[in-house]
Amino acid sequence: MCPDDQKNAVLGLPKIDFNALHPDRPGCEGWAEVRAQVADAVRTYGCFEAVYNKVTPELKEKVFGSVVKDMFNLPIEAKHRNVSNKPFHGYLGQIPNLSYESLTIMHPHQPDGVKAFADLMWPQASPATATFCETVCGLSKLLVELDRMVGRMVLESFGVEKHYDSLMNTNKFMLRVSEYPAPDKDEEKKKLLGLVPHHDKNVITIVCQNQVDGLDIETQDGQWIRAMPSPSSVIIFAGEAIRAWTNGRTYSPLHNVKVGGSETRYSTIMFSLPDDDFVIEPLPELVDESHPALFRPYTYGEFVRFCHFEGRDIKCPHDAFCRIAP
């Protein structure tokens, strides 16, 4: 970190530069230094800002200047075709008191995944849909690169990298594309949230936004930090699955989105997700007499259903669901 970034880290989120690393060469020059920063950030904040210049201003302009606008300009009937039988997948919108809409694309880093979404939204294929697919897939591949580097670094930092293939390489990817319209005067008065406070249930989440801030993150001592990523950086969260695997040694912060000002906020959020029947439990290497297991084993799918139903209004559904030790 340069001195300025260190200063920012005191006032805001840690800022970690991934530019020197090669995603296919774990252990390359610079890796250990970045890993130490990632380890520190996920233990302390549960999230950080990652600088990755491959996410160029041109790519972001294509994504936020045209791709997302094409998605949200679709008629509501088309958006309603983005359905899923799984909670938190598919189209979300028209939620009372939330000025928020979002659509989800499964396997967005694979040409077939993004094409399946595009075919559903725009049944008449056109050159514009080909550009859409290329752009979404291009961004998604970069976010998946970051996801895999961070996942590996977290496991390495706890000396449990032998679990990388079973815990990280088996995950699916889902891209949520969200629109948070600028509030009109009435809404402003009511101080509407764009997205309610929540913890991410999954493994790793990577948020890429247009240059309209609004994501707020709670620190362990109860202060709220506004994420203000630079044009070539993204915000990365460690989710509850990582907190469970590391037996509570990492943090998964509460966060929400508040929109103000006069510009609409757009974000793309890449989630890495275990399969529904995947059993999540503290890794045996991180449980011993002085660190008893904090969480009981659970399947990812049953936890997600709990969050959607019984755990809906609970501040920390993960602990309500599976915590066994104080």
Ligand SMILES: O=C(O)CCC(=O)C(=O)O
């Ligand atoms: O849009 C954002 O910045 C974050 C959204 C988020 O936290 C989520 O969808 O889980």
Ligand SMILES: [Fe+2]
């Ligand atoms: Fe989130």
